[in-house]
Amino acid sequence: SQTIHQWPATLVQPVGSPLSLECTVEGTSNPNLYWYRQAAGRGLQLLFYSVGIGQISSEVPQNLSASRPQDRQFILSSKKLLLSDSGFYLCAWTLNTEAFFGQGTRLTVV
Amino acid sequence: AQSVTQLGSHVSVSEGALVLLRCNYSSSVPPYLFWYVQYPNQGLQLLLKYTTGATLVKGINGFEAEFKKSETSFHLTKPSAHMSDAAEYFCAVSEFGAGGTSYGKLTFGQGTILTVHP
Numbered sequence: 001s002q003t004i005h006q007w008p009a010t011l012v013q014p015v016g017s018p019l020s021l022e023c024t025v026e027g028t029s030n031p032n033l034y035w036y037r038q039a040a041g042r043g044l045q046l047l048f049y050s051v052g053i054g055q056i057s058s059e060v061p062q063n064l065s066a067s068r069p070q071d072r073q074f075i076l077s078s079k080k081l082l083l084s085d086s087g088f089y090l091c092a093w094t095l096n097t098e099a100f101f102g103q104g105t106r107l108t109v110v
Numbered sequence: 111a112q113s114v115t116q117l118g119s120h121v122s123v124s125e126g127a128l129v130l131l132r133c134n135y136s137s138s139v140p141p142y143l144f145w146y147v148q149y150p151n152q153g154l155q156l157l158l159k160y161t162t163g164a165t166l167v168k169g170i171n172g173f174e175a176e177f178k179k180s181e182t183s184f185h186l187t188k189p190s191a192h193m194s195d196a197a198e199y200f201c202a203v204s205e206f207g208a209g210g211t212s213y214g215k216l217t218f219g220q221g222t223i224l225t226v227h228p
Contacts, residue, residue, distance in 0.1 A: 006153075009151075034215070042220060042221075043114075043200065043218040043219055043220040043221055044154075044200065044216075044218040045218075046215055046216065046217075049215060059215075088151075090153055090154065097142055097159065097161050097204075098144075098156060098159065099144075099156075099204075099216055100156075101146075101153035101154040101155075102153050103152055103153045104151070104152065104153050106151060
């Protein structure tokens, strides 16, 4: 069966520090991968998606970037975090008509 | 462009009472519609989905939703609330038929927090 892993689960980072969140999928190949962000009191917003290695599409211009160095690995990064980057980050992948989500990373920028 | 509106950011019901969470959508193409549930500090779990066919769809934990094209609605219901239903619920839409990445390019509503009182 397919599973999706995200880490870390929680993260507290100072303003201006770098960020790296990792997501990996098991049990499938060539998945479509997505990064969503859920800000406090708001819905989920699609940040990036990828259809293959090295292929990244950005939905919202921001302080973040994404990379896909391997087929089942999706990384969300920032060179310098802003306070507004705080939120709950979710990785997802799709199978047929469904999107499956990881457990999320709670990022607090202080 | 797609959009989703969930009416009511907070809904409170008594245990055993009917749960009704409202969702209206807009889409320029036939939509796929989803309801997800999120427990605190966890990811999203799919409750149910509408793609094609029967407009009344049943999901996990006794939830169901009805796709009403004329009303552009996809309201979530459960006949009898349980304490374990307390969570945040998200309605989402993706574009039907576009295939590929569109299934994961979900547009979410703002979420409805369901509180269940004993």
